[in-house]
Amino acid sequence: MSDHPHIPSARSRGMLACTRCGAVWSIEAEGEKCGRCGHTLHSRDTKSVQKVWAWWFAGVMAYIPANLEPMLKTRTLVMESEATIVEGAFELIHHGDIPVALIILIASVGIPVAKFAAIAYLAFSVTRQAKMSSHRRQHLYELVEYIGRWSMIDVFVVAILSALVQLNAAAQISPGPAALTFALSVIFTMLSAQSFDSRMIWDTDTAPTDPSKKEAPLERH
């Protein structure tokens, strides 16, 4: 089902475009270097889905210790405490800082989990029949790409806090091991999203064939 059946894809007209600089070449240039910018040309990145899954699993694996291990170690005159991401947010709710707690919960739990789900769905949707329209999947992809970087905010907060709160005996904050695994998880997920070739979303619209095969013109009998 296509909303714009009159728009041809470059591939169906025997052309391909460089993903970096946009130069348009004949489809025979597949696999060669772009003559304008030097980037390798692919009409579709056929290994894209594999790369997406590889980074996706790395991201999920790094995300597990990121939630189990402490993110921040706080030491004041009267107490010493370690808090994981979720514990830290609940502490804030106890203090009454509900908006900030929500920002942290959304940025470090809600967004990563939603991102994993969205990327997995997109990767599945290009190999199987998808219910969601190409438009909505394209929007989903753009959203994932845009929002992905913002998860890094938690790591920066930990960096700022541990640099700032060094008041000898009065108060001291230092980073926990989860800071590293969380950062890795965000980076892996970003790489996973970047590996996805969004042009494949639209292929099911125009051509239900395997994206690795070159599209043949309609045969006439």
Place this chain on the structure above:
Amino acid sequence: MPHSQQSGYIVCPHCDALYVQHTPEFGERAVCTRCRTVLIAPRKNAFIRILALSVTNLILVIAALFLPFLQISRAGFHNETSVMDAVLAFSDGPLFVLSLAVGALIVLVPMMRMILTLYVLGPMVAGRAPARGAAKAFRLFEALKPWSMAEIFVLGCGVALVKVSALAQVHLGSAFWMMGVLVLVVLLQDNMMCRWSVWNALEKRS
């Protein structure tokens, strides 16, 4: 290159839709009708404005790096931190890799992107042919875009501020405001940058 470029066409990088190219006027935009990606968005005097913003950006980053960023005090103890200190927060122990990553994301990558714009657009604004390797430099500039996280760092400061305010008194240093301005400058610059125009100019003038 055995294959020749197919001029007169433009292809949407996101959905592979093929169009016959019409170059829009300044201030107009060419948008993919299928997935709404902006394909061409030329601005008047864009190159020189981008250059000016790059220089502004570099000055702000370098100054913000060493000036105090946030200051706190509690029970007679006092501490202030610069962006450099935040980068080095993880520097002792096994977390030092994270220090490198944070330094790259909030300082090195943004700075490098600015230097790359100077290298790519500088000669063209001066009316000369592009510098050697300008195409590679611009490709790198584009690839680094998602990894430039200065604006996320600034928002992170806001969150850190609220978290600390329960623990101690916080004052904003001059570098905080510089980073704030920096975010605006980066946004303006991204808005000005039309990658199609840059590639077109690089090709025509080399």
